[in-house]
Each structure stands twice: as structure tokens, then as C-alpha cells.
Amino acid sequence: MTISYSKKVATSNFSCFLKLLLRWRGSIYKLLWKDFAAFAALFYSLSFLYRFVLTESWRRVFESISVYCQEFNSLIPVAFVLGFYVSLVVNRWWEQFKAIPYPSRMAMFVSALLTGNDERGRLMRRTIMRYLCLSYVITMSSISPGVKKRFPTFEHITEAGFMLPNEQKVIEGMTTTYNKYFVPLVWAASLVSRARKEGRIKDDFAVKTLIDEINEFRGKCGTLFSFDWVTIPLVYTQVVTLAVYMFFLSCLMGRQFLENGRYGDMYFPFFTFLQFFFYMGWLKVAETLLNPFGEDDDDFDINGLIDKNLQISYLVVDGMHEEHPELIKDQYWDSLEFELPYTEAAQRFQKDEHIGSAANIE
Numbered sequence: 001m002t003i004s005y006s007k008k009v010a011t012s013n014f015s016c017f018l019k020l021l022l023r024w025r026g027s028i029y030k031l032l033w034k035d036f037a038a039f040a041a042l043f044y045s046l047s048f049l050y051r052f053v054l055t056e057s058w059r060r061v062f063e064s065i066s067v068y069c070q071e072f073n074s075l076i077p078v079a080f081v082l083g084f085y086v087s088l089v090v091n092r093w094w095e096q097f098k099a100i101p102y103p104s105r106m107a108m109f110v111s112a113l114l115t116g117n118d119e120r121g122r123l124m125r126r127t128i129m130r131y132l133c134l135s136y137v138i139t140m141s142s143i144s145p146g147v148k149k150r151f152p153t154f155e156h157i158t159e160a161g162f163m164l165p166n167e168q169k170v171i172e173g174m175t176t177t178y179n180k181y182f183v184p185l186v187w188a189a190s191l192v193s194r195a196r197k198e199g200r201i202k203d204d205f206a207v208k209t210l211i212d213e214i215n216e217f218r219g220k221c222g223t224l225f226s227f228d229w230v231t232i233p234l235v236y237t238q239v240v241t242l243a244v245y246m247f248f249l250s251c252l253m254g255r256q257f258l259e260n261g262r263y264g265d266m267y268f269p270f271f272t273f274l275q276f277f278f279y280m281g282w283l284k285v286a287e288t289l290l291n292p293f294g295e296d297d298d299d300f301d302i303n304g305l306i307d308k309n310l311q312i313s314y315l316v317v318d319g320m321h322e323e324h325p326e327l328i329k330d331q332y333w334d335s336l337e338f339e340l341p342y343t344e345a346a347q348r349f350q351k352d353e354h355i356g357s358a359a360n361i362e
Helices: 016-020 028-053 056-076 078-098 104-113 119-143 145-150 153-159 164-171 181-195 206-231 233-253 270-289 302-319 344-349
Strands: none
Touching: 028 056, 028 233, 028 270, 056 233, 078 206, 078 270, 104 119, 104 145, 104 206, 104 302, 119 145, 119 153, 119 206, 119 302, 145 302, 153 164, 164 181, 181 206, 233 270, 302 344
16 A cells, blocks of 8 residues: 655655654665665675685785776666666656546446436446446456455455356356456446436437546556556666666675775775665665555555445445535625635635736836
């Protein structure tokens, strides 16, 4: 589930971001500590080997290798390659979030345009929304491991109430090797057409509105499926990974403190560890965001959305259909000039409206 910290940074202050550094869940420390521990262990193992194990002649060989690695590891363009890759991954991550379909808009259209308070009208509205949620579940179970573990087969989807046994037989009996996420949407479109024939939808424009919304929902499901199908080219991911790991492998030798070295004999490579933390952390960010439908701390909570979508859909098309509060005159009915109240805590936010920087120039 995505870790939200919006409340913590709502108002900027001296320690606004510093407080975030103390969090563990979803943090860079949780992602990086194993890699950092391995790097530090290897670094100090080589340092111990150089200081206490090697003979004098082998120390000179060790020092030559160390100087060679230090001089030439700057040729690896790790900052450029990694920065561009992370930018690409973050943009792709945001596009995937924007592509997630929500059936609530369709639910409002169905509630407003598909009329009838009898059992059949209610059944049509609920079934159309259930079909949209079913399509969503089939799509997500194809691309999200967490959803797949929850709904590994069509039987589990039927048991959860997204699909009926007769519908399961129909969808399982279709002779196609392709993903069947679109099938419930075809059923939903057919129900819209039937409702029009029965006079439950008043005009063809309303039918077009509903069909367009179904097609938009299908398009977003297809977009998510395409994101899962076509990823960032493997060769690019390999180049970035090799660049980062080879850079720090060379640092294991190149950043050792030598007896006659430029910086003297020191024991703690502070800036090397800092560089590892930043560059390897950058790579871990890309690794986490590359597929936001997995099980990392910051991945999207798709199972939560599945629960929310079905409940909201039924609430809108069934519990709230043609229902609204009684129409009563509002408190400003007899006046066009009024001031909205502010609480004492919000008084400092009450300001004069901006009417233009040149408005009062004479």
C-alpha cells in the first residue's frame, strides 16, 4: 500500500522533511540496508586483508590495483545513466497510476440515466456495475501478484460475488487464448442496449454516454495490460544495473585507504558510503517503482480499490438511486451579499480577494 505522508508536510517548517527521515516503513533504509551491509562487509574484508594478511610484496600489488580502480572508475557515467533511467521510471509509474480505471463515474451515469425502481431496473443497474468491477478484477489479477493471490481462479472470483456461476461457465467456455477482461464489458454494453429497448433509458444520447463510458473503462484496463506487457527495454535496465554495480565493485578497491595514500591511513570511508547510499538508493527507487502493482510498501493498494469500487458502485446505483434530501431554501436565500464564517483557528486565512495588480492604478 502506498505510504502517504501528506499530512506531515502540509505546512513547511524547520524540521518538516527531517521528521520523514526517521520513518522506517517505505523508507530508503528498509530498501537498502541489506545491500549496504554487504558492501560494508566486503569493504572492510578487503581492508583487513590489506592490513593484516598480505605480505609486503602483495601489498604493493594491492595498492597498484587500488590506484588503477580509483583513477578509472570515474569513466563509468553512473550519474547520467542512472538519473535518466530513474526519470523514465518515475514518469512511467505516474502514467500507470493515471490509467487506473474507477467505475464511480459510470455508476453516476447509470443511476441517472437507467431509470426504474422495480426489481428489473435495480437488477440491470447493479449487474452493469458488477460487470465493470468484474472486468477490473480480471485485469488486475493478470498483472498484480497481490490480486492474483487473492483471486487465483475464476472460482474464487465467483465466490467473492463478482461473477455468477452461469457467467463463469460462459466465460470459461470461450475458445480464446487471450485475456478475457473485455468480456464483462461486452455484457455491460448489451445490457445498456436492452435497457434502451425496454424504455428504461429515455434516448439514444444517453445510450451513447453509457457506451462511451464503458469504452473508456475498457481503454484504461487495456492500457494497464499494455504497461504490463511492454516494459522498459531489458537492455536499458541491464545497462543501468551493471553501471551501478560495477562502479561500486571498483570502489571496493579504489576507495581503500593505503599506507602511503593521499589521505593517510583512515578507517571509515564516509563519503564512499554516502555515495553508495545515494546511487544505490536511486537504483532501488527505480526498482520499486518499475512495477507499482507488486507487493512493495509503496505499491498501489489494488485489493483495497477492488473492495471500494464494488461497494461504491452498489451504493450509487442502488442505495442512492433517485434519492436526495428534501429541497429546502438555503440560509442565504434572501440575500446575495453575505460572508461565510471562519473559525477562530482559521481567522488568519481570511484575506481580501485579489482583483488584479493593476486594478487600483489611477
